[in-house]
């Protein structure tokens with residue numbers, strides 16, 4: 001039979017099938033009914049150079065959970081996907097690729113990569129801009145779609161028909177428009193300032209792209225003699241080679257030691273240049289000797305000083321980090337060679353006073369790790385202070401809510417301290433800055449199209465600006481440029497502001513802050529109403545994952561091995577806001593086991609369902625038809641339900657509510673835990689077992705029994721709750737349930753057979769039935785809340801568990817004993833009597849008799865609780881010796897475990913460092929172990945007493 005449900009759960013066949021089907025059906029395209037409430041998130045665009053890593057996997061899992069949850073709450077959801085052109089990263093990769101083709105024989109590794117890059121850079125200059133850009137586009141064509149394919153396979157519920165790229169023609173037009181408007185308003189300017197320069201990449205980079213590394217260094221003390229021959233001043237520096245560019249020595253104006261030196265001249269050693277001693281408040285009298293060298297062309301603070309004191313700026317290091325002509329005898333040397341030679345020469349001349357060890361914070365290039373050089377360079381800048389104002393206010397006023405809360409302060413601090421942004425890059429791949437220069441008259445022309453002639457002198461030989469914009473300039477426009485801005489499109493009106501943005505902390509300033517500034521500037525509204533900053537995925541010891549440590553988990557490998565659903569669930573249940581995630585393969589294994597559990601429960605239900613008469617299928621399908629406002633229609637007649645049904649429906653609404661609340665607060669871990677516990681420990685362990693006889697009974701009569709209706713509803717609801725976390729397995733099982741569309745075509749929808757694609761106009765009528773992810777109805781039904789039934793059911797569970805424990809402790813697993821249950825309250829006795837058959841079945845007892853007498857808890861063989869006590873009778877003699885030795889072994893084991901847990905709870909380091917819920921978990925374990933141990937000790941005591949009786 002081809003409709004048989006496979007015994008083994010195999011994500012490797014289910015997942016690719018549904019992934020393809022969802023994309024092919026364009027399932028996640030929002031409707032065009034503007035009246036419906038919408039929910040929108042634009043993806044943090046991955047780089048086209050990227051391949052999916054664990055960070056993406058977490059980010060996309062969290063986003064997808066929320067998108068599916070909002071969609072299933074009845075909203076019209078848009079998750080807009082796209083990719084970023086990644087100017088510098090792409091250019092480096094293409095250069096490296098060119099190098100690799102020229103030098104194919106190098107042994108792959110770091111040194112080969114460096115050689116390829118050098119060669120590729122040379123060839124790029126040789127072939128010229130247009131040819132190189134053609135290669136970049138070709139590379140993008142061939143490799144830029146990797147992430148998209150991976151995301152499709154992992155089931156990301158994006159609207160792929162709206163896929164965007166930051167260098168699409170329409171998007172580029174938005175970038176130009178923003179540049180022109182900001183320039184016209186004077187918010188973009190060109191100037192020669194100190195920038196962070198990467199000599200390897202040959203471009204300026206912004207402050208945010210500087211990676212500061214702590215390295216051991218030195219402080220060199222150098223004597224600068226006075227011009228008049230009367231002694232010298234000693235300055236301390238960490239970079240002696242830059243002294244060649246000194247144009248002054250500065251001291252603090254309040255520093256008495258140097259009072260008489262002010263206004264006099266010094267002779268710069270090695271170059272014999274005459275330079276003044278100046279006074280400036282910036283100088284810290286406690287650093288070194290209190291006198292510092294001033295190098296305006298190679299230090300931004302010194303540059304500022306040169307503006308205040310009108311000092312010349314001598315550039316001694318060029319863009320390739322080589323010494324310039326100004327460096328005199330050191331010209332042509334690399335900056336680090338020059339350092340050695342300068343120190344050597346100073347020592348020879350007796351001008352090096354001493355050298356001290358001194359730890360340095362060295363700025364390196366985020367992309368290539370080269371030590372950056374502060375250089376004077378003509379660049380384009382964006383004035384940030386004016387743009388920051390509104391972006392600060394919207395966060396202060398709560399128009400954008402940032403979670404976790406602590407990032408709000410970090411954001412506001414940074415924004416209050418913002419510097420102008422260097423937006424030009426000396427690269428070719430990217431948005432060329434829309435500027436032309438007239439060298440004849442000095443006119444600067446800014447516009448959307450190349451001008452034919454200079455508007456000032458009418459000459460036509462204009463020179464285009466060669467620089468491109470920082471990649472983050474274009475991504476800052478992402479929330480509105482992806483929706484059609486600057487045109488007034490329907491999408492822009494409907495989906496701006498976006499509702500939510502999720503990103504890692506590492507790009508909060510690169511991207512998050514700039515999106516807020518640009519959104520306020522060009523849309524006059526926030527780009528998104530909520531900003532959630534997700535944590536990092538680390539290894540099981542909470543170490544950062546890195547290639548050198550060898551602890552990197554590849555998301556594609558593990559989803560291949562365990563299934564996407566298991567990986568998603570493992571991530572979600574670990575994702576507490578503000579806490580980095582300790583991730584391991586073992587963790588995924590246990591959620592793979594959860595997926596198996598779901599599969600087996602589903603299989604049990606569906607197999608029994610298949611044995612039902614055809615007519616019942618139709619009635620079940622009708623009963624499963626959702627009533628959007630109420631949940632299931634039949635929950636309306638709650639009063640007629642059996643205890644287990646009242647209990648499970650009450651739990652269902654409580655769990656649904658908790659999941660809703662947790663997801664609204666980004667507490668993915670709480671939501672996942674609720675769903676997990678509900679499915680495994682309530683539905684599988686209790687509800688299914690409870691109703692089993694009615695489900696497996698031979699069908700009779702014309703009407704489907706209520707037990708079936710209730711079970712089908714509970715199961716379908718559980719699939720709904722699980723779906724945002726585990727979209728594939730839930731879709732597969734849901735598709736096999738009887739549908740109102742008729743059970744006949746049920747089987748054509750399951751995996752392995754082609755999913756029929758509806759016609760465009762057919763979609764509207766059918767869409768609610770096409771996928772579990774599109775079914776929208778409220779699970780939280782206030783009327784199902786039933787604390788009385790929950791209480792009664794808990795007592796039944798308690799009795800059954802007590803009976804099971806008694807059997808186990810007495811070594812009676814293989815027999816069906818009898819017991820007496822004493823309970824003083826009539827209403828509980830009646831409850832027990834009414835469910836006698838179920839109690840006997842689930843506890844495997846022969847018979848129970850009930851009494852209102854109090855069974856003395858201290859009497860031999862009696863186990864008591866606050867509400868009932870029980871005494872077990874058995875005919876089969878217990879093997880006392882075997883039982884005692886089993887109990888003793890158990891006791892030793894428990895004592896050992898308890899000691900370990902207690903030691904952990906006394907460990908101050910553990911207590912101070914472990915997250916609160918971990919500590920709570922260990923405390924809970926201690927209570928459990930102690931309780932269990934107490935029971936074992938009691939049993940052991942009873943054995944001793946029994947023998948004495």
Ligand SMILES: [Zn+2]
Pocket residue numbers: 198199200201202365366367368369370
């Ligand atoms: Zn670099």
Ligand SMILES: [Zn+2]
Pocket residue numbers: 438439440441442443454455456457458459
């Ligand atoms: Zn001109």
